[in-house]
Amino acid sequence: MNKLWRFNGGVKLSGFKSLSNAAGVKRPPLPKRLYLPLQQHIGAPAEALVEVGDKVYKGQLIAASSSFISAPVHASSSGTVVELKKHIIAHPSGIAEDCIVIETDGKDEWHSSISALSNPDALDLDELRSRISEAGVVGLGGAVFPSGAKLKPTRSIDTLVINGAECEPYITCDDRLMRTRPREIIRGLLLLRRLVNPTECIIAVEDNKPEAVQHLRRAIDELKSEGIGSVSTVRVVAVPTLFPAGGEKQLIKVLTGKAVPQRGLPYEVGVVCLNVGTTAAVYDAIYEGKPLISRLVTITGPNVKHAANYEVPIGTPVQHMLDIAGADDTGGGEQNRLIMGGPMMGHVLPNAQVPVVKATNCILVEPKADVVPTTAMPCIRCGSCADVCPMHLLPQQLYWHARGKAFDKLDHHNLADCIECGCCAVACPSKIPLVHYFRFAKTEKKEFDAKAIFADQSRVRMQIREARIAQRERELEERKAKRKADRLKKKKAKAAAAAASANASVDDQDQASNGVSV
Amino acid sequence: MSVLLLTALALAFGVFLGFVAIKFRVEGDPIVEKIDTLLPQTQCGQCGYPGCRPYAEAIASEEAEINQCPPGGEAGVQALAELLGKEPMPLNPDNGVAEEGPAMLALIDEETCIGCTKCVQICPVDAISGAPGFMHTVLDVYCTGCELCLPPLCPVDDCIIMVPVEANIRTWKWSNPEAVGAVL
Numbered sequence: 148m149n150k151l152w153r154f155n156g157g158v159k160l161s162g163f164k165s166l167s168n169a170a171g172v173k174r175p176p177l178p179k180r181l182y183l184p185l186q187q188h189i190g191a192p193a194e195a196l197v198e199v200g201d202k203v204y205k206g207q208l209i210a211a212s213s214s215f216i217s218a219p220v221h222a223s224s225s226g227t228v229v230e231l232k233k234h235i236i237a238h239p240s241g242i243a244e245d246c247i248v249i250e251t252d253g254k255d256e257w258h259s260s261i262s263a264l265s266n267p268d269a270l271d272l273d274e275l276r277s278r279i280s281e282a283g284v285v286g287l288g289g290a291v292f293p294s295g296a297k298l299k300p301t302r303s304i305d306t307l308v309i310n311g312a313e314c315e316p317y318i319t320c321d322d323r324l325m326r327t328r329p330r331e332i333i334r335g336l337l338l339l340r341r342l343v344n345p346t347e348c349i350i351a352v353e354d355n356k357p358e359a360v361q362h363l364r365r366a367i368d369e370l371k372s373e374g375i376g377s378v379s380t381v382r383v384v385a386v387p388t389l390f391p392a393g394g395e396k397q398l399i400k401v402l403t404g405k406a407v408p409q410r411g412l413p414y415e416v417g418v419v420c421l422n423v424g425t426t427a428a429v430y431d432a433i434y435e436g437k438p439l440i441s442r443l444v445t446i447t448g449p450n451v452k453h454a455a456n457y458e459v460p461i462g463t464p465v466q467h468m469l470d471i472a473g474a475d476d477t478g479g480g481e482q483n484r485l486i487m488g489g490p491m492m493g494h495v496l497p498n499a500q501v502p503v504v505k506a507t508n509c510i511l512v513e514p515k516a517d518v519v520p521t522t523a524m525p526c527i528r529c530g531s532c533a534d535v536c537p538m539h540l541l542p543q544q545l546y547w548h549a550r551g552k553a554f555d556k557l558d559h560h561n562l563a564d565c566i567e568c569g570c571c572a573v574a575c576p577s578k579i580p581l582v583h584y585f586r587f588a589k590t591e592k593k594e595f596d597a598k599a600i601f602a603d604q605s606r607v608r609m610q611i612r613e614a615r616i617a618q619r620e621r622e623l624e625e626r627k628a629k630r631k632a633d634r635l636k637k638k639k640a641k642a643a644a645a646a647a648s649a650n651a652s653v654d655d656q657d658q659a660s661n662g663v664s665v
Numbered sequence: 666m667s668v669l670l671l672t673a674l675a676l677a678f679g680v681f682l683g684f685v686a687i688k689f690r691v692e693g694d695p696i697v698e699k700i701d702t703l704l705p706q707t708q709c710g711q712c713g714y715p716g717c718r719p720y721a722e723a724i725a726s727e728e729a730e731i732n733q734c735p736p737g738g739e740a741g742v743q744a745l746a747e748l749l750g751k752e753p754m755p756l757n758p759d760n761g762v763a764e765e766g767p768a769m770l771a772l773i774d775e776e777t778c779i780g781c782t783k784c785v786q787i788c789p790v791d792a793i794s795g796a797p798g799f800m801h802t803v804l805d806v807y808c809t810g811c812e813l814c815l816p817p818l819c820p821v822d823d824c825i826i827m828v829p830v831e832a833n834i835r836t837w838k839w840s841n842p843e844a845v846g847a848v849l
Contacts, residue, residue, distance in 0.1 A: 587838070
């Protein structure tokens with residue numbers, strides 16, 4: 148029953164987790180301004196419902212979900228909407244996107260509609276699902292996929308996996324969450340269990356977090372003794388610490404031995420997988436009636452004075468958090484490189500003005516002086532990258548084709564399956580920035596495909612236009628011909644009439660007009 | 666006997682081939698289609714032909730060279746050379762130069778537009794809407810950036826200008842690691 152499997156490759160990494168996981172969760176003071184991007188999730192951006200000058204309260208809906216794969220945005224504190232503008236967001240491009248800017252009033256007043264539900268266990272399944280979607284719950288493990296869309300699987304589910312692996316170095320927000328709110332996670336899990344109806348539920352935690360495992364197991368025992376029978380289907384499994392064990396597909400392989408099909412989703416092998424943070428957010432949404440307006444964020448790094456996990460309102464500028472954590476006391480943010488996420492799969496932030504979003508699990512502050520620029524050496528075809536690739540890809544082949552922009556070959560070698568975990572780049576003895584090449588190739592291919600679609604559209608529009616012009620010319624021709632024929636007919640009729648009258652008077656006048664007789 | 670058999674076979678195959686030739690007849694020249702799919706469909710006419718398809722036909726009949734399409738750039742010439750088994754050649758400067766940088770779209774200054782419909786009529790992909798005497802506007806999702814509507818066609822100075830497409834996170838691209846020597 149407790150057999151575990153192994154995924155291909157993976158790398159062992161130093162965790163650096165003790166930097167931030169010793170202290171309890173801290174609540175930072177509110178920032179002066181909150182910047183809430185309309186797109187913090189996969190799918191269509193939300194649509195703003197507020198205008199400049201509107202007074203908003205904590206938890207109030209300020210931007211609505213615009214399609215099935217989308218998520219609403221709620222005000223994370225009370226205050227006044229001061230701007231609707233493009234503000235730089237947490238994206239490697241440093242591009243500004245639409246944000247709602249709220250000036251906080253410091254009262255942190257909840258909206259009147261937010262209240263705990265009296266009997267959440269009696270909700271029917273559709274109501275449960277729509278409440279989860281309306282609370283803006285998205286996958287907090289990093290993919291930010293709207294959770295509501297995941298909870299209506301079209302086939303029967305064997306296993307519900309709650310992902311608490313947290314395999315990236317430095318990040319400890321899930322660890323801390325499992326230690327502080329184990330009961331909420333398990334009660335959230337039981338809600339999800341009602342929705343997807345699995346035969347077993349597993350909370351998976353990497354074995355470098357024994358305290359989290361202990362807290363979860365104790366909470367299960369407590370709930371059992373309180374008479375909640377369904378909790379007996381829940382197991383807490385410690386999985387071996389090996390990066391990227393927290394990848395969805397890798398974790399499913401480790402726990403069940405099943406491989407998610409290529410370009411497929413976990414439900415196709417009877418598994419639904421959600422992050423522990425998401426599960427706690429589901430608990431908050433249903434039991435407390437609270438939308439997703441804050442999350443645990445690890446602020447860490449070798450020189451961060453108060454490295455710890457903070458309960459950060461969504462929209463808080465990163466600079467505010469750096470000041471509180473004592474990460475940037477030399478000022479300006481010029482001394483440090485900021486990474487959102489971990490050192491493996493995270494990306495560098497353009498500056499410290501970007502707001503914390505639903506996807507922000509960690510801000511890693513690296514002193515720029517410690518970042519040693521490395522020069523890539525030529526590929527020696529050692530094959531180490533393929534040995535460690537958890538997706539069974541051939542990074543070396545992908546590398547050559549990415550350089551040559553050979554899109555059909557990249558397709559053939561399944562570039563799209565790359566999860567950008569960075570194992571290959573770590574293993575590469577030539578220090579080739581392989582993940583950067585793959586990210587580059589993915590966006591190049593996306594543009595190439597988009598251009599092809601646009602070219603097809605232009606071709607069709609050109610054809611339609613030509614057909615229309617030809618049709619109009621034909622019609623003009625026809626009309627002209629018809630007019631000519633009409634004129635001819637009239638002339639003939641006239642001539643006939645003239646001839647008739649001429650015939651009548653031909654004897655009198657003795658004149659036949661040559662011009663008239665045709 | 667063998668003579669009879671072979672004659673019968675020959676007749677049967679003859680009938681079969683004749684039938685196939687009529688039934689599966691290919692309309693038009695398939696190579697033109699292939700060339701056409703490699704062209705960018707900007708419909709700008711810089712190649713000297715009134716659109717991408719006429720240029721494709723001209724290439725197929727060896728009337729035009731493969732280096733007359735600036736929007737397709739060197740990559741386009743390369744692709745055509747590969748398809749046709751020809752030597753790649755540099756773009757013909759007589760047809761214009763390949764432009765680097767972000768894609769450009771036409772924008773009509775609606776204040777100064779006099780509603781002459783000249784641009785509406787020339788736009789090869791019907792991306793400009795308007796009526797005589799009324800303001801015109803460019804439907805930017807359809808504009809190919811062919812520049813046919815710019816002055817001297819447009820009688821008003823600075824009424825139609827080309828503007829770069831604004832970058833957003835959906836169309837943003839990662840830098841080439843080789844170009845930046847990046848470490849990530």
